Each structure stands twice: as C-alpha cells, then as structure tokens.
Amino acid sequence: QVIRALAQRFTGLVRSGDTVAHWGADEFVFVLTDIRDRATVSTVIQNLIEGLHAPIEIDGQTLVCTCSIGCSIYPEDGESADTLLRHADAAMFQAKERRGNHFQFYERALNQQVHQRLALNMALRDGLAADEFFLHFQPQYDVHRGGIIGVETLVRWSRPGIGMVSPADFIPVAEQTGLIIPLGAWILRRACQQYMAWPESLRGFKLAVNISFQQLEESFVAMVRSCLQETGMPAERLELEVTEGVLMKDSAYLEATLAEIKALGISLSLDDFGTGFSSLSYLQRYPFDQLKIDQSFVAKLPEDGSSGALCEAIIRMADALGLNVIAEGVETQEQLNYLKAQGCNQVQGFLLSRPLAADDLLVLLNKPKGSQSSVDSAVFE
Ligand code: C2E
Ligand code: CA
Ligand code: CA
Secondary structure: OHHHHHHHHHHHHOOOOOEEEEOOOOOEEEEOOOOOOHHHHHHHHHHHHHHHHOOEEEOOEEEOOOOEEEEOOOOOOOOOHHHHHHHHHHHHHHHHHOOOOEEEEOOHHHHHHHHHHHHHHHHHHHHHHOOOEEEEEEEEEEOOOOOEEEEEEEEEEEEOOOEEEOHHHHHHHHHHHOOHHHHHHHHHHHHHHHHHHOOHHHOOOEEEEEOOHHHOOOOHHHHHHHHHHHHOOOHHHEEEEEEHHHHHOOHHHHHHHHHHHHHOOOEEEEEEEOOOOOOOOHHHHOOOOEEEEOHHHHHOOOOOHHHHHHHHHHHHHHHHOOOEEEEOOOOOHHHHHHHHHOOOOEEOOOOOOOOEOHHHHHHHHOOOHHHOOOOOHHHOO
C-alpha cells in the first residue's frame, strides 16, 4: 500500500513526458528527459524529497517515508541505459550512507569506492557459503581472582588469496548491505555450538556475542530462540553486546525486543560505552545488565586525567544503577591497577590475553584460575 501511494504521488511530481517506474522492492527509477542542466535536476529531486515528506495515511496509521536518491546524466555519466542505471545505483548507495533524505550525483571517484565495497560484499557472501569465517574468543577476567569469567566472540575472515581481513573492515560493509543478518546469525549459532563443545566442567563462564544494530529486525528474537534450542546453549550464560547505535531504532520496538531477549534469560551488555549518544536516560529505560568502558578511554590511562575521570564516573554510575562494568582494551599493568583501584571488577585486553582460537582457549581454561592469563598471578590478590 505504501508503494502504491508513493507511486501515485511520484507521478504527480514529474512532468508529463517523464517516466516513473517501480524497480522492485522499495526502489523507483525516474527518467527525466529534456534536462537543461544539473540545476534543473536538483529542483526536480528537491520536489520529490518534499513530496515524499508529507505523511501517508494507511489503515489509520500515519507513516512518513525517507528516500535516498542517486542520479546519473546522459551522456557524460554513460551512453547506455545499463551504464546510466548502474551509475545512478552507485550514487544512491553513497546517498544512503548519509541516512535520511539525501541525493547524490554520480561521480567517477565515488563509483570506484562503491565498486570496491560491492566487490567486498560479494566476496563476503561467497565466503559465508564457502565457510571462510571462523571465530576467536577473547577471555574476560575477574580482577580479584584472575580467573576467566567470560569470553567475547570475535569473527575472523580468512579471504582466499588475500589472507586475514579485519572485522573492522568487513563488518561495516556487511552492515550496510544487510549481509550482517545471515552472517550475524551464523556467528551466534557457531559461537553457541563451540561453547557447548568445551567440556562441561569448564563451562562456568559466559559467552558474549556482538550484535549489530541492523540485526535487531523483526525475526531476530525468533532466530535467537531457535539458536538456543538447537544448540542447547543455556540462555543465562549468553550475553549480547550492542552499541549505543541501537538507540536509533524506534524506541517502542527496541524496548519490546530487548525485553523479549531478557525474558529468554539472556543478558545485555552496552559496548563502547561513552562514545555514542549523550542522553543517559536510556540506561533506565532499557534493561542493560552491563556497561563496557570503551577502549579509547582505557588506552589513555593512567596519564590522561580526563579519561581517568570518565572511567571513574562510569564505574560509579554503573555501581549506583546496579550494572556490572567491564573495561576493554587493557594493555598495560598500570591500566589494570588503575581500573582495579577505581573498583572495576572485570577486564579484558591484550595484557591478559589476545583473542584465541577455541583450542587455545581450552588450554587456558584447564589451568588454575590464577594462571589463566599472561599476567603473573601475584597481580591478583
Ligand atoms: P569490539 O566489539 O569493540 O571488539 C573489541 C576489539 O578490540 C576487537 O577487535 C579486539 O580484538 C580488540 N582488542 C581486544 N583487546 C584489545 C587491546 O588490549 N588493545 C587493543 N588495541 N585492541 C583490543 P576486532 O576483533 O578487530 O573487532 C573489531 C570490531 O569488529 C569489534 O569491536 C566489533 O565492533 C566488530 N566485530 C567483531 N566481531 C564481530 C561479530 O561477531 N559481530 C559483529 N556484529 N561485530 C563484530
Ligand atoms: Ca564488543
Ligand atoms: Ca567495544
């Protein structure tokens, strides 16, 4: 119904000789003829964006749509319909990144970037089918006894002919293209399977899995539920890490989704805490169990006074709100001492252990608590 309403509105916004086509899913193609210059195109596009802005009434519900528009011009951006469409698509991809109502003319340099990203996305898709991904687990420690209390799942991609690609490079692309949904589901399932494969007597720790904003769509809770059922993973041992970016979701939807996750018995951790939104009222509104102090603050400890003050404030606030707090990116003994003195009870970082393959983690788990990290056990009380 929305598509129909929009189609009708669009045809009213272009001149009689122009063409409007529904190009599948939520995409439309406009062919504007007799264009004098780019300024004319800009005006038409501005009209479209404004025309789209008026709310649509459907079954008593008021909806507002936004759009991303990419534009290519004959003949400078392409001689054939095919090329023009491809280039308009590339420009749209770029406009989309800026979220909300934006438009973008095709530019050759942009196209290269977009092509690279599309190629990466194809390789990711193939990689998922060809089983090129695997998981590492970074131990999280109790600062008093030195034992492993949890592990964070971190995905790794070994790309044929290229080698290891960092998740910092491919996760953003997977997020943009929606591939994160199947990839994220694979990661969760694989992580739970691996957890259950470690010997039961050593499984006293929790398993944390990173979840991207885009994954929290309609079928997310059902996916998590069936993953728990099929792998036998105990919900109380599973923790999902989300960043403050999830707060961009519709708040009623987010509230309901997070409540369902909690109802399953899973805990929720707020990742990269302190780097996103400034409003803290969401800590009351949403059922988070844990804050993760972002590594950018930890990295500047203990020399940088303001980072120290921030860490302290986060630890106090978490304490007052009854939330657990964990610091990530701990690389030096000084950082560990500082955090410990401030009352931070859990830490994770290269000082204690890098992310490990499942077998290497097993070796650590088999050791006594005080020797499960690369730090001398005397450091722990
Ligand atoms: P993140 O969730 O903040 O993960 C922590 C990152 O910090 C990891 O990088 C980890 O290897 C690194 N790290 C851990 N200890 C230290 C330390 O002491 N010093 C420094 N400098 N770095 C440390 P990685 O594995 O490259 O992951 C980067 C980001 O990619 C993650 O940041 C997360 O946002 C994303 N990511 C990784 N795995 C997944 C996943 O399975 N799903 C999703 N959605 N995102 C993932
Ligand atoms: Ca994380
Ligand atoms: Ca983080």
